[in-house]
Amino acid sequence: MEAVKRQGTALRLTVFVGESDQWRHKPVFTEIVHRAHAAGLAGATVLRGVEGFGASNRVHTTRLLSLSEDLPVAVIIVDEQDKIREFLPQLDELITEGLVILDPVEVIRYLGRPPSAP
Template sequence: MTRLTGDALRVTILIGEDDTWHHKPLYTEIVHRALAAGLAGASVFRGIEGYGASSLIHTSRLLSMSEDLPVAVVIVDTEDRVRAFLPQLDELVTEGLVILDECEVVRYTGRSDESGETGGKGKSSL
């Protein structure tokens, strides 16, 4: 299990819900690559409204013509590990915004399994 406390780096990737990588959602590819890279965790958040460089408003309101809602993928780990992952994001994110923020991890724990060990199977998120 990854242990993470103290100073860390958060990368937030803002993309569209309809963005794809080889016919699957881009956010899924980012999360799976983060897991393969051994990063501490990744979570995907779906926005209800927003706009970016295109200046087109994307919204979940019923009468709107737009369905390509904003999506934020958030990954937190040590600075070295996050920076080592950035070349993969450069390959994947052709449209969107990638933000780095210094942060402090106060608590990072997984669920306990029946033996009292943390980690294991189940949901994983930040």
């Protein structure tokens, strides 16, 4: 049996912050993920960059000779447009410096396969 496949449109929220950005002694990216979960969003993924620069115009990198403690981090959340837009005010409280991007996306979701018969 094949996996069930659903297709449709959604909104992708990508939040770029620094790895060392804090909110109440916790990483901002962690707080974003926990709030997204509490808001019932479909899911969140945190990706750690190996190199990048932002508003400070300072390059952050993982290269051995120039170790950085503030690498770029991207939090990616995809869900229905209304749910993402309802979540945006949460970011106003958490982000003091960063970038938020909203992209309309086409989603193909695979819902798993039923267990195979013995």
